[in-house]
């Protein structure tokens with residue numbers, strides 16, 4: 272070997288040494304390096320969710336997010352009401368001015384507060400037509416309601432929506448207790464409103480004041496997400512709702528995420544986005560086998576976040592399921608917890624956002640590896656740990672991991688790139704120091 276090739280070989284060996292994975296760190300797609308994620312959510316706060324489904328989840332130690340209708344809970348500061356001029360004025364005006372594009376939202380906002388029973392059904396039908404893009408039919412339906420009010424064919428009185436009635440028995444004290452046990456709560460508006468058909472004053476009342484009641488009873492942590500009723504993605508409803516909450520289950524607009532809402536038939540396996548929110552609703556028509564297959568699909572594609580939506584439980588609510596079925600299904604999810612991260616909606620959404628806004632810097636100094644983890648989001652809101660995967664030297668048989676006052680010890684695992692450790696770290700805190708512990 273001549274001198275030149277000796278130096279070349281030497282140089283190559285140095286390069287190879289630097290080039291191995293040693294010290295390389297990545298943020299795993301999901302917490303604890305799991306292959307997929309699942310969030311269990313419940314809508315409408317139907318009391319049987321807490322009486323019969325929550326104990327099952329507690330036994331299996333599964334998290335969940337409950338979207339509750341705040342106006343019907345005793346002690347809420349903000350109850351359902353119409354924000355606007357006296358309804359008598361509106362009723363009188365309908366005698367001469369047919370419903371049009373200019374007055375539709377005001378009439379729809381007032382519809383539930385005219386003081387007549389049976390009005391809810393017209394409000395719902397009209398809103399459904401509007402959300403389906405049938406605006407002329409929606410206006411006609413509104414005219415029909417107001418003409419019935421004027422000619423006295425509706426009975427005087429007030430009525431709750433079905434969803435509000437199902438919540439009867441739910442109290443802030445019980446919600447606080449469940450929250451203290453780790454369950455996530457979030458707004459489903461004040462009255463289970465059709466946000467798309469309200470005027471802006473009433474939209475903001477339903478959104479902002481429900482948020483305020485949740486914040487005052489439970490705290491800042493519980494105003495991160497919300498679900499606008501009826502699972503809608505209607506442009507007008509989203510235009511006003513998206514700025515009020517950091518993360519709507521209806522629609523997340525993060526550029527790295529594909530959304531497959533629960534009404535869609537799109538298969539999630541085909542997306543090349545970093546994350547897919549795959550929302551599926553368990554209904555009376557859904558077989559247990561199909562529900563299990565969603566879990567299998569989430570495990571088979573690493574970008575899938577399966578968001579399950581449940582409503583009624585044990586005879587009460589929309590699309591009622593027996594708790595025994597949920598029990599069997601949740602056991603199936605629990606059985607796969609080694610591969611699936613089970614997290615409430617807020618934690619899962621925060622993890623993805625933190626990871627997509629984070630950077631990792633690694634330095635090797637002597638016998639230690641130093642890792643810095645930062646994200647650029649508001650640390651008061653985005654405060655959950657991220658999982659790091661760091662490759663360590665082959666001779667490290669045990670590793671001490673230290674960040675600020677927290678210390679843990681781990682045995683490295685091996686993949687095709689080398690030996691690594693998986694550990695949770697807090698972003699925007701002190702440097703993480705890894706040293707060999709033998």
Ligand SMILES: [Zn+2]
Nearest residue numbers: 314315500501
């Ligand atoms: Zn609902």
